[in-house]
Amino acid sequence: MFNGIIFKKGTITKILKRPKGINIFVKSDLKLSSKDIGVSVACDGVCLTLITIKNKIMEFYLSNETIKRSKFNYIKIKDEINLELPLKYGQKISGHICQGHIDAIGKILSIKKIDKSYLFNFEINKKERGNIIEKASISINGISLTISKVTNKGFQIWVIPHTYKLTNLSSLKKGSLVNVEIDILSKYVKNYFYEKK
Numbered sequence: 001m002f003n004g005i006i007f008k009k010g011t012i013t014k015i016l017k018r019p020k021g022i023n024i025f026v027k028s029d030l031k032l033s034s035k036d037i038g039v040s041v042a043c044d045g046v047c048l049t050l051i052t053i054k055n056k057i058m059e060f061y062l063s064n065e066t067i068k069r070s071k072f073n074y075i076k077i078k079d080e081i082n083l084e085l086p087l088k089y090g091q092k093i094s095g096h097i098c099q100g101h102i103d104a105i106g107k108i109l110s111i112k113k114i115d116k117s118y119l120f121n122f123e124i125n126k127k128e129r130g131n132i133i134e135k136a137s138i139s140i141n142g143i144s145l146t147i148s149k150v151t152n153k154g155f156q157i158w159v160i161p162h163t164y165k166l167t168n169l170s171s172l173k174k175g176s177l178v179n180v181e182i183d184i185l186s187k188y189v190k191n192y193f194y195e196k197k
Helices: 064-069 161-166 184-196
Strands: 008-018 021-028 040-043 046-054 057-063 080-084 104-114 117-123 137-140 143-150 154-159 177-182
Touching (some): 117 161
Antiparallel strands (some): 008 021
């Protein structure tokens, strides 16, 4: 479980293709060692398992299912990704509960700088649009954010300078793809009422 508060980023240094998946290698200053092999790490919002680490380079395996559901199908060497370690018992949750299970791939339609903040406009598939609620939490590339407005094609979010600087949102542009995880609580509530009908 994660909370979508990003303090570290990593850079893709190598991609190893396999018959039914890929291994990615990520260089980062994240404080992990060989003792942490097996720990979960949110990589751009996707919960992955650390399988090796050496000289600050972490290795993760992605199955075809993970690749199909996330933007990792389009990952390239030198791409920057957001990293987050799992929550520890007693740790403050500053964002919201994130599982690391991606619901859809979003596309940036526009980015506007207004004063010191940034307004991002996203497109998302029609199936997931029904789960989008104004002022609800949403995870974009593993970042806990708030939906400011629901649109015909998706939704908008405001990003403050601090978040923009610390995450890979600063390297994105119009047309960039992002991993989207809908707030699990809103999905559970919606599913509960549909089952009651």
